[in-house]
Amino acid sequence: MNTANRITLARIALIPLFMLFFAKWPEWLAESSGLIRFMNDYGLCIAIVLFVLASGTDKLDGYIARKYNQVTNLGKLLDPLADKLLISAALIMMVQADMIASWVAVIMIGREFVITGLRMIASAQGIALAADKLGKWKMVLQVAAIIAVLLSNIPLQWINAIRIDDVLMLLAVCMTLVSGIQYLMKNFKALRLNDM
Template sequence: MNTANRITLARIALIPLFMLFFTKWPAWLADSSAVFEFLNRYGLYLAIAIFLLASGTDKLDGYVARKYNQITSLGKLLDPLADKLLISVALIMMVEVDLIASWAAVIMIGREFVITGLRMIASAQGITLAADRMGKWKMVLQVVAIATVLLGSTPIPWLASVHADDIFMLLAVGMTLISGLNYLIQNFKVLKLNDM
């Protein structure tokens, strides 16, 4: 296994750690264990750091794969899967604790299901649909929005006062819709739908 794929697998391995640190543990558990007390007190800060680290590895594995000619079929499968898992898990956990509206998460996760379905249809026909620039901007905005919402739930008063979390989340949802529609319009015509 090459270095680029190891970096991608490390991103996937960070997801359970993000979940562990993000979770708010029951008071009775925190009272009886110093570990869970620590997690309740500092877990959110660690979860934010892990999310940002995992998000950063997305650019790193792509850079390594291109620079050292390590682009593989496994990497092409794992890289987008790691992105989708990281974003989806963060969104679902944020909905669970009422940090974001469920409709925003449904739009962002739903877009990934639709695009993945389109790619599966194309793959069955021997067609490869590549990611586009708008999809990359969508990913960047989603990472910024999630990080801002997470930071906004910590004691950082200026973030709350300017509602940066709401602004970036709305931008991320908007870019998710626009990039999804653009991807469908650009690629739907290449599929051989007469055989379906």
């Protein structure tokens, strides 16, 4: 296994850790364990660091794979899977913590299901559908919005009254929809033409 794939696997391994520290544990459990008390007091800060670290490895593994000619079929499978798992885990945990509305998570996660389904159909026809630029911008906006929400708009709350986390999340939802529709329109035509 090459370095790029190891980094991708490390990103996947960080996801359950992120969820573990993000979770709010019951008070009765925190009273009986110093570790659980620590996780309740500082877990969100650690979860943010883990999310930023995991998000950062997305660019790193891609850079290493291209620079050192380590692009593999396993990497092509694991890299987008790791992205989807990380974003989905964060969104689900944030809905549970009442940090975002559930419809935000449904739109973002639903888009990934639809695009993955389209890619599976294309794969069955022998067509490889590559990610496009809008999809990459969508990922950047989603990561920025999630980080802003996790930080509760800190330190920007002291600069102005506008909630940058809400603005970023709205932009991320819009980009998710636009990139999904554009991807479907562009690639659905290719699938139809291939069927003829």
